[in-house]
Amino acid sequence: MAGYPRWHTASEKGPRERNADAVSAYAAAGAPGITFALADGVGDDPGARRAAQVAAAAAARTPVEAGPVKAILAAQQAVRRLGGTGDAVLVVAMPFAGGYRIAWVGDARAYAWDGSMTHKLTQDHTLAEYFRSRHQPYSPxxxxxxxxxxxxxxxxxxxxxxxxxxxxxxxxDGVHKVLPPATIDEILADPARGASALVATAIALGGRDNATALFVEPADVRTRVTERFPTAA
Structure with missing residues (x-):
């Protein structure tokens, strides 16, 4: 779309029985850009997959003026309406002039990319991070x-x-808990590889989880690749 950044996404289920990751993107009329959401279902069952799909779609379609926290809460309402116990972690990025406002739960991550390095924007909501931040021992x-x-x-x-x-x-986490930051930077230094190379490399290095990446290119990037990925309606 004219006026919007180029972006691409890729996902692989790895050794899991099914892919319980989902991404969604939505540009509302009059919005300053595209809202992006990535969800990772908790578990390897149909309920986890459906929760991720519904959460990503609900978050991405939340009006930009409501803000990203409201997007997470909209996803929560949508998942609870499903009934059952399906759950997901989620990160959502909403555009504003020149950047993104971000909200997250769980260990889905967002990074800024300056053209040469990634800068982690989110902090994992995990037991390990809880104890690590308090300088207490924790297990893998x-x-x-x-x-x-x-x-x-x-x-x-x-x-x-x-x-x-x-x-x-x-x-x-099937990407960022497998690939060191330097490897992510090296891959993104060649924008033509982008999301697909991140996912493929994570699986090739022995990743045991679904692996999904969504990469929004800086405005001055000219080499572009688009990967097909099924999103929730």
């Missing part, structure tokens, strides 16, 4: 135990930040 398993989720988060528990950067990367 705690890296995968989230302390907030779409279904359960209270408004005051939702993380928020913003970035003036035009370049943006959203990832599920």
């Amino acid at each position: 398993r705690m890296e995968h135990l989230v302390t907030t989720s779409v279904r359960t988060a209270k408004p005051e528990e939702i993380g928020t930040t913003e970035t003036p950067s035009g370049g943006l990367l959203l990832t599920s």
